[in-house]
Amino acid sequence: xxxxxxxxxxxxxxxxxxxxxxxxxxxxxxxxxxxxxxxxxxxxxxxxxxxxxxxxxxxxxxxxxxxxxxxxxxxxxxxxxxxxxxxxxxxxxxxxxxxxxxxxxxxxxxxxxxxxxxxxxxxxxxxxxxxxxxxxxxxxxxxxxxxxxxxxxxxxxxxxxxxxxxxxxxxxxxxxxxxxxxxxxxxxxxxxxxxxxxxxxxxxxxxxxxxxxxxxxxxxxxxxxxxxxxxxxxxxxxxxxxxxxxxxxxxxxxxxxxxxxxxxxxxxxxxxxxxxxxxxxxxxxxxxxxxxxxxxxxxxxxxxxxxxxxxxxxxxxxxxxxxxxxxxxxxxxxxxxxxxxxxxxxxxxxxxxxxxxxxxxxxxxxxxxxxxxxxxxxxxxxxxxxxxxxxxxxxxxxxxxxxxxxxxxxxxxxxxxxxxxxxxxxxxxxxxxxxxxxxxxxxxxxxxxxxxxxxxxxxxxxxxxxxxxxxxxxxxxxxxxxxxxxxxxxxxxxxxxxxxxxxxxxxxxxxxxxxxxxxxxxxxxxxxxxxxxxxxxxxxxxxxxxxxxxxxxxxxxxxxxxxxxxxxxxxxxxxxxxxxxxxxxxxxxxxxxxxxxxxxxxx
Amino acid sequence: xxxxxxxxxxxxxxxxxxxxxxxxxxxxxxxxxxxxxxxxxxxxxxxxxxxxxxxxxxxxxxxxxxxxxxxxxxxxxxxxxxxxxxxxxxxxxxxxxxxxxxxxxxxxxxxxxxxxxxxxxxxxxxxxxxxxxxxxxxxxxxxxxxxxxxxxxxxxxxxxxxxxxxxxxxxxxxxxxxxxxxxxxxxxxxxxxxxxxxxxxxxxxxxxxxxxxxxxxxxxxxxxxxxxxxxxxxxxxxxxxxxxx
Ligand SMILES: Cc1cc2nc3c(=O)[nH]c(=O)nc-3n(C[C@H](O)[C@H](O)[C@H](O)COP(=O)(O)OP(=O)(O)OC[C@H]3O[C@@H](n4cnc5c(N)ncnc54)[C@H](O)[C@@H]3O)c2cc1C
Ligand code: SF4
Ligand code: SF4
Ligand code: FES
Numbered sequence: 040x041x042x043x044x045x046x047x048x049x050x051x052x053x054x055x056x057x058x059x060x061x062x063x064x065x066x067x068x069x070x071x072x073x074x075x076x077x078x079x080x081x082x083x084x085x086x087x088x089x090x091x092x093x094x095x096x097x098x099x100x101x102x103x104x105x106x107x108x109x110x111x112x113x114x115x116x117x118x119x120x121x122x123x124x125x126x127x128x129x130x131x132x133x134x135x136x137x138x139x140x141x142x143x144x145x146x147x148x149x150x151x152x153x154x155x156x157x158x159x160x161x162x163x164x165x166x167x168x169x170x171x172x173x174x175x176x177x178x179x180x181x182x183x184x185x186x187x188x189x190x191x192x193x194x195x196x197x198x199x200x201x202x203x204x205x206x207x208x209x210x211x212x213x214x215x216x217x218x219x220x221x222x223x224x225x226x227x228x229x230x231x232x233x234x235x236x237x238x239x240x241x242x243x244x245x246x247x248x249x250x251x252x253x254x255x256x257x258x259x260x261x262x263x264x265x266x267x268x269x270x271x272x273x274x275x276x277x278x279x280x281x282x283x284x285x286x287x288x289x290x291x292x293x294x295x296x297x298x299x300x301x302x303x304x305x306x307x308x309x310x311x312x313x314x315x316x317x318x319x320x321x322x323x324x325x326x327x328x329x330x331x332x333x334x335x336x337x338x339x340x341x342x343x344x345x346x347x348x349x350x351x352x353x354x355x356x357x358x359x360x361x362x363x364x365x366x367x368x369x370x371x372x373x374x375x376x377x378x379x380x381x382x383x384x385x386x387x388x389x390x391x392x393x394x395x396x397x398x399x400x401x402x403x404x405x406x407x408x409x410x411x412x413x414x415x416x417x418x419x420x421x422x423x424x425x426x427x428x429x430x431x432x433x434x435x436x437x438x439x440x441x442x443x444x445x446x447x448x449x450x451x452x453x454x455x456x457x458x459x460x461x462x463x464x465x466x467x468x469x470x471x472x473x474x475x476x477x478x479x480x481x482x483x484x485x486x487x488x489x490x491x492x493x494x495x496x497x498x499x500x501x502x503x504x505x506x507x508x509x510x511x512x513x514x515x516x517x518x519x520x521x522x523x524x525x526x527x528x529x530x531x532x533x534x535x536x537x538x539x540x541x542x543x544x545x546x547x548x549x550x551x552x553x554x555x556x557x558x559x560x561x562x563x564x565x566x567x568x569x570x571x572x573x574x575x576x577x578x579x580x581x582x583x584x585x586x587x588x589x590x591x592x593x594x595x596x597x598x599x600x601x602x603x604x605x606x607x608x609x610x611x612x613x614x615x616x617x618x619x620x621x622x623x624x625x626x627x628x629x630x631x632x633x634x635x636x637x638x639x640x641x642x
Numbered sequence: 643x644x645x646x647x648x649x650x651x652x653x654x655x656x657x658x659x660x661x662x663x664x665x666x667x668x669x670x671x672x673x674x675x676x677x678x679x680x681x682x683x684x685x686x687x688x689x690x691x692x693x694x695x696x697x698x699x700x701x702x703x704x705x706x707x708x709x710x711x712x713x714x715x716x717x718x719x720x721x722x723x724x725x726x727x728x729x730x731x732x733x734x735x736x737x738x739x740x741x742x743x744x745x746x747x748x749x750x751x752x753x754x755x756x757x758x759x760x761x762x763x764x765x766x767x768x769x770x771x772x773x774x775x776x777x778x779x780x781x782x783x784x785x786x787x788x789x790x791x792x793x794x795x796x797x798x799x800x801x802x803x804x805x806x807x808x809x810x811x812x813x814x815x816x817x818x819x820x821x822x823x824x825x826x827x828x829x830x831x832x833x834x835x836x837x838x839x840x841x842x843x844x845x846x847x848x849x850x851x852x853x854x855x856x857x858x859x860x861x862x863x864x865x866x867x868x869x870x871x872x873x874x875x876x877x878x879x880x881x882x883x884x885x886x887x
Contacts, residue, residue: 079691079693079699079701080691080701080745080749081749082699082788083693083694083699083700083701084693085693085694087693087694087698087699087787088694088696088698088699138767138768138769141769141770142760142763142768143758144758144760144820144823144825144826146772146777146780146781146784146823146824147777148774148777149772149773149774149777152771153770153771153772153773154769154771155769171781171784172781174698174785177698177784177785177787178784181784185752185757185758186757186758188749188752188753189753189757196746196749219738219742219744248693248694248695248699249692249693250693281670282668282669282670282671283668283669283670283671284668284669284670284671284672284675285670285696288695288696289696394698397697398696398697401697401715401717402670402672402697402715402717403670509682509686510686511681511682511683511686512682515682553686553687554686554687555686555687556687558654558689558738558739559689559738559739559740559742560687560689561681561686561687561688561689561690562681562686562687562688563687
């Protein structure tokens with residue numbers, strides 16, 4: 040008999056980033072007992088890294104903004120594959136969620152009349168991102184954390200969930216291990232909220248932390264939930280490229296929002312050369328107009344550097360591929376040039392972009408107030424994830440909810456910057472609320488003892504095998520495969536090759552062994568995370584193969600254009616009864632008439 | 643390719659000690675890169691905490707050549723590679739294994755500090771008005787990434803082990819951020835003296851020197867708080883004023 044401790048809650052929330060914390064706070068407000076489980080320490084989740092801001096149509100800076108414009112911007116960015124109900128609720132509720140943070144102690148930057156200041160960001164028509172310099176995520180997670188610790192929420196830090204447990208069709212809890220001592224814990228619950236974040240560690244060059252191994256995606260998939268939009272991985276156009284140690288670390292879009300420009304090695308602003316048709320009317324015609332836009336001129340249109348991320352990333356790739364890149368395989372991002380326009384430019388940059396200044400100075404020996412940065416695309420965000428109901432955030436599995444980056448629907452084929460932090464708040468709250476009310480009316484659920492036994496046995500297997508290979512090598516090779524074969528520009532034969540390699544990695548993962556014992560053993564943790572990464576990698580690749588067109592974040596070399604035949608469905612991924620991965624096409628539900636009209640008006 | 647030696651604290655309890663490893667160095671490398679390389683190639687079970695590798699989450703705190711620092715922000719070119727580079731866990735907290743310390747005490751301490759309590763909203767829509775200048779002062783403290791390096795270096799905790807009496811510099815600036823928050827109306831002054839042990843701090847400023855976020859912990863946070871405590875408890879004039887105002 041395997042040993043484990045049992046904990047009991049009405050609702051457990053897995054993940055303590057913005058989405059998980061917000062869900063836990065809301066569930067606790069519904070007076071049910073709440074357990075919050077996180078793989079790292081409280082306050083360290085990925086949300087802490089967010090820089091640019093949180094999108095909400097507060098209309099503090101431009102009174103023309105409102106939820107309808109935000110809705111239309113989100114749908115346009117997502118190439119209309121979004122769950123329109125989520126896009127609607129998100130646009131309507133984000134302002135209240137941001138104001139609520141202020142009531143909990145968050146201190147956003149201010150307008151001259153003392154309200155929350157908002158900044159420009161790619162794809163948003165008006166200045167919409169509430170922010171705190173370039174450390175908005177830190178402000179948000181700390182506010183939620185400091186508020187959350189005074190609610191009645193039981194927090195389990197450094198606990199990793201490895202299996203969701205079911206009672207017949209519905210959710211019954213989760214099995215986790217404690218990182219510190221390696222002990223197993225059973226969490227019995229009537230409702231479970233997944234808020235585990237993204238999948239960036241499936242790629243070699245990424246802005247994401249070690250936690251982003253797609254655990255929530257894989258847990259839900261194994262529990263029988265449907266994943267959608269897995270082909271849509273966002274590559275952020277500006278990651279650091281040099282020195283090698285920092286490759287992939289994010290350079291916030293805020294740099295471009297404050298007037299930073301992209302140039303190739305000839306000093307040319309290449310983004311002016313390729314402006315997509317559907318954005319032409321909103322894009323500046325000259326460098327002068329672009330500059331005025333970044334300085335808040337309401338009649339000016341945005342510079343092409345602030346076009347959607349997928350587009351900017353591909354333009355950078357093109358410059359590099361055609362030999363016009365910077366010395367280390369990126370392009371130049373220059374904010375220092377604004378000294379030609381602004382007195383005290385150096386001070387201004389340091390005040391608006393303090394962490395960027397610090398990051399380049401400390402890690403790259405570069406003073407961004409004096410010289411340009413070298414940047415290139417980095418794996419950043421997962422649009423795809425667990426399919427949920429737009430109102431309640433419940434997945435196909437009764438009692439299983441999802442919110443934040445591991446959920447899907449709001450962003451469609453491409454996410455706009457700033458729309459994630461607001462997503463966490465709006466849908467974190469909704470998930471918490473609905474999980475609590477579900478738990479209240481649900482009968483107690485019973486997890487199957489045999490299943491728990493089996494899960495523990497599987498988790499300990501790496502200690503028993505005497506295999507020669509450890510988990511790190513397999514993980515590194517997987518990252519390289521995904522980077523090279525299922526990256527920004529995708530080709531059929533390369534992805535077929537990737538699938539073959541993934542099969543081989545799966546076999547090796549089943550054989551890899553770890554040394555030492557169960558106490559804080561990073562090797563063992565990596566071996567267990569690997570199985571999530573492999574599920575996610577396969578889902579991305581199969582979904583990408585299914586969509587034979589280029590749309591949003593997916594670019595297919597053989598099919599470089601958008602194809603209407605692919606505009607009417609989401610690609611879904613489900614585990615078949617036999618255990619293999621099954622791909623299906625899910626027709627989009629028809630758009631409500633009033634929303635259709637908004638989109639038409641804002642075209 | 644050049645190599646460097648890393649003298650890493652391994653093991654747990656009495657069965658712990660330094661062990662030497664060599665790692666290949668490359669341009670721009672930070673200490674955390676070396677630890678990862680060693681972990682992947684020589685010591686799969688090496689325990690280390692990290693998340694962001696970008697100086698933003700405050701997970702990778704350690705003592706490098708005896709000095710509290712973030713492993714992900716310490717470049718090798720700042721160190722003398724002619725000697726082995728020592729890497730140890732933070733010593734002010736109980737040890738778990740290898741480079742991982744038990745920092746849970748910090749989470750318990752934070753809960754004891756009275757939470758944020760805003761004044762009633764300024765506008766009918768439930769929002770407040772604040773000027774940037776007032777926000778700025780507090781935003782400095784709110785840059786804190788909770789790495790606890792300041793706690794690690796503070797002699798009150800590290801040498802005198804007064805964890806029961808003193809909340810440490812991290813939580814003094816947390817209290818300062820709340821006290822100086824433009825909207826907050828709670829009073830923590832009495833707690834600071836009676837429960838949080840502000841009197842234990844003798845302004846050595848070691849905390850300020852190690853803070854990776856360059857927060858002026860002592861001058862901007864602790865000293866003004868001490869002044870508030872002094873005003874409240876030892877200044878008869880201002881106390882009289884308080885009674886009659
Ligand atoms: C550098 C950077 C900058 C960004 N800037 C912005 C921005 O300016 N604006 C914006 O809107 N978005 C931004 N984003 C995106 C945004 O930060 C993320 O999408 C968002 O924070 C995800 O939040 P989350 O709550 O879904 O997950 P996270 O904050 O990542 O939290 C995930 C949680 O799940 C836990 N977890 C994971 N697996 C398990 C498991 N198996 N068991 C237990 N716990 C588990 C983790 O420990 C963690 O607590 C940025 C992202 C990056 C990388
Ligand atoms: S200044 Fe005070 S809090 Fe900071 S290290 Fe010295 S004694 Fe500790
Ligand atoms: S004040 Fe500075 S040193 Fe102390 S925990 Fe915060 S960031 Fe770390
Ligand atoms: S890993 Fe986040 S601060 Fe070093």
